[in-house]
Amino acid sequence: MAIIKKGNEIETRYTGIAPVCKALWRVFKVLAYVAAGAAALLAVMAVVLVFVDVTAEELLFTPYMKVITRNGEKMFDVALGNGIEVLRAYDAVDVSNIKGALYAGIFTLMTALAVCVPVFTNLGKLLKNVGQGNPLSADNARYVNFIGLSIMVGNPIVLLIKRYFNYALMKNFVDTEMVFDFGIDLFGVMLGLLLILFGTVYGYACSLHKQETALVLRENSK
Numbered sequence: 328m329a330i331i332k333k334g335n336e337i338e339t340r341y342t343g344i345a346p347v348c349k350a351l352w353r354v355f356k357v358l359a360y361v362a363a364g365a366a367a368l369l370a371v372m373a374v375v376l377v378f379v380d381v382t383a384e385e386l387l388f389t390p391y392m393k394v395i396t397r398n399g400e401k402m403f404d405v406a407l408g409n410g411i412e413v414l415r416a417y418d419a420v421d422v423s424n425i426k427g428a429l430y431a432g433i434f435t436l437m438t439a440l441a442v443c444v445p446v447f448t449n450l451g452k453l454l455k456n457v458g459q460g461n462p463l464s465a466d467n468a469r470y471v472n473f474i475g476l477s478i479m480v481g482n483p484i485v486l487l488i489k490r491y492f493n494y495a496l497m498k499n500f501v502d503t504e505m506v507f508d509f510g511i512d513l514f515g516v517m518l519g520l521l522l523i524l525f526g527t528v529y530g531y532a533c534s535l536h537k538q539e540t541a542l543v544l545r546e547n548s549k
Contacts, residue, residue: 344457345457346458348454348457349458349459350458351454351458352451352453352455352458353451354451355448355450356448358443358447358451359443359444359448362440362447363440366437366444369440370437372433373437376429376430376433383421383424386422386425391406392405392425395414397414400416400417402416402417403415403420405420405425405428411497413500424500427499428500430492431493431495435488435492441481442477442478442481442482442484442485445473445477446478446481449470449477450470453470463536465530467529467533468526468530469526469530470526471522471523472527472530474522474526475518475525475526476523478515478519479515479516479519479520479523482514482516482518482519483512483515486512487510487511487512490510494507494508
């Protein structure tokens with residue numbers, strides 16, 4: 328079924344969205360639980376990793392870190408993200424270096440998942456209302472605003488944490504002087520503000536609909 332139907336009749340053009348929302352809201356509800364569970368699991372992994380006492384090579388359990396041999400010399404091959412891959416002498420890498428790389432991935436992913444939880448939760452509630460034929464419920468505007476607020480606040484935090492850990496990793500594996508560049512990504516802020524604006528307009532439309540419905544009921548009751 329097409330989401331937007333052909334034709335100019337407003338009564339039928341957008342009706343295809345209802346069954347789509349009805350089918351998808353449970354998906355986002357499940358995704359919210361999955362994201363929350365994965366974030367909790369990563370938090371447990373971060374705590375357990377503190378007490379892990381093995382060699383640097385024994386700690387390599389991701390495909391982004393491996394030991395290779397180049398020109399007869401044993402080396403660590405570590406992917407730091409953003410297209411950067413570092414080759415470092417075997418003896419120059421210890422457990423703290425590998426743990427730092429793992430914590431970078433864990434905390435960045437954990438923060439991203441924490442932001443996804445309220446986004447998926449509120450999106451699921453919004454789709455549920457639309458799918459049940461309640462697109463003008465006042466709660467829908469609140470759900471959109473919560474999504475916008477989550478993105479506006481969460482996206483810059485995720486990118487800041489990712490930026491810091493990229494800096495820490497580079498400082499950990501590259502022998503050169505570095506300075507952390509504290510920057511804020513404005514795309515997430517602007518996107519969040521636009522969603523909040525949309526949610527506010529949506530709420531205003533819901534309010535007008537409620538007032539018009541009440542007026543019609545009063546006129547019919549006379």
